[in-house]
Amino acid sequence: MLTAIMDHQHFTAIHHSKEELLNLRKSLKTFTCPHCSSPLILKIGNIKIPHFAHTSKLPCILETKKETPDHIWSKALLYKRLSQLFQDVKLEHFVKEVQQIPDLLITERGYRIAIEIQCSTIPLSEIKERTEGFRKGNIHPIWILTQPLTIGTPLKLTSFQQGFIRFSEELHFYLLHFDPSNESFTIFPHLTPVSTNSFFFSKEIEIPLDTFTIPVSILPPDQANSLFLKNWKRYREKWINNKIQFSSARRDPFLSEVYREGDTFLYLPLFIGLPVIPHMTLIKTHPLQWQYYIWKDVLKKSPYFTREMIYSAFMRRLENGSIETRNFPLHSTGSSIKTLINDYLCLLEKLEIIQKKRGKGYKLTAKWICPKTFIDYQQHEHDLFPKLKHILKKD
Ligand SMILES: [Zn+2]
Incomplete structure (x- = not known):
């Protein structure tokens, strides 16, 4: 302290x-x-x-609080910078009504902001609890991750680090990181997962501490999807191969469900496992898996269906644990699942897999016949991927 x-x-x-x-x-x-x-x-x-x-x-x-040297140093640095911007910045101030001591507390025209610096790994439930506590006390919390990251493309994030991902209209799912040794912030915007722990992002934004402001004012980068799209197919295949190599069909509940259903795991239609940007970032379960469930639970059974049918099928899978969400304590999930389903249906419509019916609901128009050979399957890829690239680039 x-x-x-x-x-x-x-x-x-x-x-x-x-x-x-x-x-x-x-x-x-x-x-x-x-x-x-x-x-x-x-x-x-x-x-x-x-x-x-x-x-x-x-x-x-x-x-x-476990205060590492980095934690104390970050606190001192941020205190110095924020004191230049705001008249009333308190260090380690006990806020009685919420029974918490944020690292820094800013009071500006009756509005309060708590800054929490997090360096060591703690349970995400604690972050959620403290965030809710601040909000109840009408204090806006800003959590800043200072734990060193493994920078690279894709960006690898532990589930603890993923807990700091937030959402904004412009940056979509993004991470704010502070590096005390460089005295600089980095924002990783448009985080899009290709596996449980790897994320592509559009272009990182560096903010040196002496230009840092609250709210953060930056020029949001374009959501350049091209790098992600180029890699999407490869990562989708990698996921499939890993499943086949490392899971036993009898023990893996997803694989055994696919086999029981009589589907060929290697030759699933490519509209299962589409990148649904940006909200798929919320779902920890691979898109191939959750989209397979939608196909199996609804599309295959009833070629005429409604959005509500898909939504309730998804929610059932969420409840029984076949679909898992990522743990984002700083993001209120709210209507995100509905948006995700809408975006997926929109994508299927543009790919001419489904069609909106007059009035209410949809109709499955692309009948799926499982390819007999790898060459037939390649033809399917050849038909679908260029279309997908075109559609996602336009968005
Ligand atoms: Zn004491």
């Missing part, structure tokens, strides 16, 4: 030089915790920037 009470006043370590702090420590001044009033020691070392720590092991809410 960076704040303490000294001589009945708030004392912030980052406002003083190392020499000043060393002198203070020599002068035998006493520091106490602003929250629990128990004694603190001033630590001045080489790894972490000067900070305070409780001497007793009594539980204090200020001591529950």
